[in-house]
Amino acid sequence: MTLTSLVQSFVxxxxxxxxxxSLGIGFSLTWGSxxxxxxxxxxxxxxxxxxxxxxxxxxxxxxxxxxxxxxxLFFLLGIILYVSLIRLVCRAKxxxxxxxxxxxxLAVFLENLISFxxxxxxxxxxxxxxxxxxxxxxxxxxxxxxxxFFISLALIATTYFFIYxxxxxxxxxATWQNPDAAxxxxxxxxxxxxxxxxxxxxxxxxxxxxxALISSFYPALHNTWIIYLFIxxxxxxxGSVYGTLAGGMLxxxxxxxxxxxxxxxxxxxxxxxxxxxxLWVRPEGLFKA
Amino acid sequence: MYKLxxxxxxTKIQAIIIAVVIIIAAICGGxxxxxxxxxxxxxxxxxGGSLPLTGIYSDTGKWIEKGYRYWADEINAKGGLLGKPVxxxxxxxxxxxxxxxxxxxxxxxxxxxxxxxxxxPGTACVAQMAVAEKYHMVYVSMGGHMASFxxxxxxxxxAPPLMGEWWATGFVQFLGSLPSGxxxxxxxxxxxxxxxxxxxxxxxxxxxDLGISIVLDERYALPVTxxxxxxxVSRAKAANAELFFANGFFDDGVMxxxxxxxxxxxxxxxxxxxxxxxxxxxTQLGKYGxxxxxxxxxxWKLPYVKDERPDLIExxxxxxxxxxxxxxxxxxxxxxxxxxxxEGVGRIDQDAIKDWLRTHTVHCxxxxxxxxxxGLPQPYSYCTQIINGTVELIWPLNVRTAEPIYxxxxxxxx
Numbered sequence: 019m020t021l022t023s024l025v026q027s028f029v030x031x032x033x034x035x036x037x038x039x040s041l042g043i044g045f046s047l048t049w050g051s052x053x054x055x056x057x058x059x060x061x062x063x064x065x066x067x068x069x070x071x072x073x074x075x076x077x078x079x080x081x082x083x084x085x086x087x088x089x090x091l092f093f094l095l096g097i098i099l100y101v102s103l104i105r106l107v108c109r110a111k112x113x114x115x116x117x118x119x120x121x122x123x124l125a126v127f128l129e130n131l132i133s134f135x136x137x138x139x140x141x142x143x144x145x146x147x148x149x150x151x152x153x154x155x156x157x158x159x160x161x162x163x164x165x166x167f168f169i170s171l172a173l174i175a176t177t178y179f180f181i182y183x184x185x186x187x188x189x190x191x192a193t194w195q196n197p198d199a200a201x202x203x204x205x206x207x208x209x210x211x212x213x214x215x216x217x218x219x220x221x222x223x224x225x226x227x228x229x230a231l232i233s234s235f236y237p238a239l240h241n242t243w244i245i246y247l248f249i250x251x252x253x254x255x256x257g258s259v260y261g262t263l264a265g266g267m268l269x270x271x272x273x274x275x276x277x278x279x280x281x282x283x284x285x286x287x288x289x290x291x292x293x294x295x296x297l298w299v300r301p302e303g304l305f306k307a
Numbered sequence: 308m309y310k311l312x313x314x315x316x317x318t319k320i321q322a323i324i325i326a327v328v329i330i331i332a333a334i335c336g337g338x339x340x341x342x343x344x345x346x347x348x349x350x351x352x353x354x355g356g357s358l359p360l361t362g363i364y365s366d367t368g369k370w371i372e373k374g375y376r377y378w379a380d381e382i383n384a385k386g387g388l389l390g391k392p393v394x395x396x397x398x399x400x401x402x403x404x405x406x407x408x409x410x411x412x413x414x415x416x417x418x419x420x421x422x423x424x425x426x427x428p429g430t431a432c433v434a435q436m437a438v439a440e441k442y443h444m445v446y447v448s449m450g451g452h453m454a455s456f457x458x459x460x461x462x463x464x465x466a467p468p469l470m471g472e473w474w475a476t477g478f479v480q481f482l483g484s485l486p487s488g489x490x491x492x493x494x495x496x497x498x499x500x501x502x503x504x505x506x507x508x509x510x511x512x513x514x515x516d517l518g519i520s521i522v523l524d525e526r527y528a529l530p531v532t533x534x535x536x537x538x539x540v541s542r543a544k545a546a547n548a549e550l551f552f553a554n555g556f557f558d559d560g561v562m563x564x565x566x567x568x569x570x571x572x573x574x575x576x577x578x579x580x581x582x583x584x585x586x587x588x589x590t591q592l593g594k595y596g597x598x599x600x601x602x603x604x605x606x607w608k609l610p611y612v613k614d615e616r617p618d619l620i621e622x623x624x625x626x627x628x629x630x631x632x633x634x635x636x637x638x639x640x641x642x643x644x645x646x647x648x649x650e651g652v653g654r655i656d657q658d659a660i661k662d663w664l665r666t667h668t669v670h671c672x673x674x675x676x677x678x679x680x681x682g683l684p685q686p687y688s689y690c691t692q693i694i695n696g697t698v699e700l701i702w703p704l705n706v707r708t709a710e711p712i713y714x715x716x717x718x719x720x721x
């Protein structure tokens with residue numbers, strides 16, 4: 019192993035870590051704040067990949083431009099989904115368990131819908147920057163990944179701003195911490211949760227397109243992504259914006275650097291052992307919501 | 308009216324209605340089962356099994372089905388097999404291995420099929436081979452690499468098989484043909500840590516005999532992440548490996564190509580095993596999928612297809628708008644081998660068919676195949692290279708369809 023390999027791996031770990039965080043932020047938010055465990059969250063990300071791919075094939079739209087279209091579209095989709103279905107789930111006694119069961123079904127439905135529309139075969143998306151890199155001191159920094167990283171940071175910052183700096187965000191947190199007290203203050207639980215759910219789906223959609231620029235995608239890929247989401251969110255702390263960012267970065271760095279010192283085939287084992295140790299020492303994750 | 312509203316009377320009526328519904332349903336179900344599971348009618352040969360017609364492997368499974376159906380239509384047009392019309396029963400196993408075994412068992416025990424169809428992918432074949440063996444029925448398929456053919460099975464044949472252990476055979480022979488001054492001196496190998504990856508890795512052992520040193524030999528767990536692949540490619544680049552071998556699936560392969568591009572890694576040749584044999588490698592990766600070497604046991608440009616069966620190519624051109632895809636040829640070829648064995652024996656006798664296949668050379672789309680005790684032909688693999696979006700045959704020389712591009716151009720010249 020050379021120093022260049024180490025620094026190179028560090029750079030990639032950091033950049034892809036940002037992508038994991040943006041993929042997980044909406045998932046963490048709905049789970050931590052509204053107790054909604056949305057297993058279909060990465061399936062919406064996959065759907066966004068296909069829509070961006072379709073826009074590229076049909077009208078030649080660059081994936082980075084497609085993100086500008088997909089983000090508000092998915093916000094709207096999240097709101098429609100909340101009003102039509104998720105709102106009913108929120109009435110359950112155990113919202114987390116009921117939402118988990120419901121969204122597993124939703125994920126299966128979406129996967130089959132995507133397969134039906136675009137076939138189950140894998141797809142590859144390219145942008146005008148595919149394969150291009152900046153080179154600084156013999157370290158390659160891919161433009162696609164760098165842009166995706168900045169988009170991810172913007173998504174995380176937006177989420178942070180919404181949760182901690184807006185009345186709506188504070189209302190969301192208040193509602194799910196103490197629904198009765200929040201209602202006494204005139205907060206409409208359904209409305210604030212709807213906005214938050216829309217935001218979660220929008221960030222998931224945008225992050226999905228970013229991920230599609232580094233790997234291929236296919237309808238069943240959400241089954242792999244959900245594992246990453248659980249690792250990132252549980253490691254960082256459910257519902258915590260800082261925690262999700264830290265969890266994403268840690269996962270990215272772990273995947274890129276640990277393999278330089280031990281056989282790569284041991285990597286998942288090491289990741290899960292690290293997760294178990296972390297939960298043993300800090301059951302709430304790195305950060306509290 | 309009063310009686311109808313009486314709790315007891317209503318219960319009786321309901322009981323009668325329910326009983327009638329149950330009896331009708333049972334009769335309908337029984338009739339449906341009887342008619343759907345009729346044993347083969349006299350005067351026809353039924354061939355059955357399952358394929359993934361929905362689910363993750365369905366794109367490929369459908370091509371195999373098309374190959375099967377083309378063969379069936381063709382033989383029926385010629386008067387049938389042993390003079391009897393052929394009927395196919397193809398169940399959709401939904402890309403699920405457990406369903407693949409259940410359906411094959413159903414085909415044998417309920418449908419009472421005369422002959423079996425090979426399944427897909429290798430994982431399903433491995434499971435179905437055990438079922439075929441249990442019922443002593445000949446099973447011709449791609450198999451599931453050497454491990455599946457090393458179980459001591461007597462009724463399973465790879466005709467041709469898709470063998471990881473042979474994957475790089477043709478490419479290594481091609482490298483051996485290069486003058487020593489041009490031949491690469493070092494190689495990096497990254498391999499997915501599963502039975503397929505390890506099988507493909509085995510085919511690269513002869514590199515040492517050519518004096519090519521392996522400077523990186525790493526396995527990675529699946530599912531693999533992009534940063535892990537980048538880390539591996541970065542190490543291959545740092546080791547100045549002149550050859551880069553990637554034994555991964557399609558997604559790993561795509562990530563490998565992107566990592567090589569982004570890191571400016573310029574090996575003289577890139578070899579990709581299973582990942583690049585699906586059509587998406589060319590259609591989705593576009594020009595970046597070019598110049599990649601691989602191996603195949605079957606190709607439409609082989610003389611056994613192109614020269615001997617131009618009708619197959621013409622049919623696919625006309626029906627599907629392109630030359631026959633590899634898996635269409637696989638489906639057709641497996642049936643072709645089974646047909647020749649049945650015709651050689653002259654009757655449907657599983658033991659006789661099995662023995663015939665072990666003692667005769669079969670001429671088929673893959674060439675002349677002679678099967679050993681494991682049910683495998685002699686190890687072989689045609690070396691391929693993707694040139695201008697087309698999979699070309701490179702080695703051996705007698706089947707070459709294009710001059711190899713070696714060393715490959717730099718990424719900026721793609």
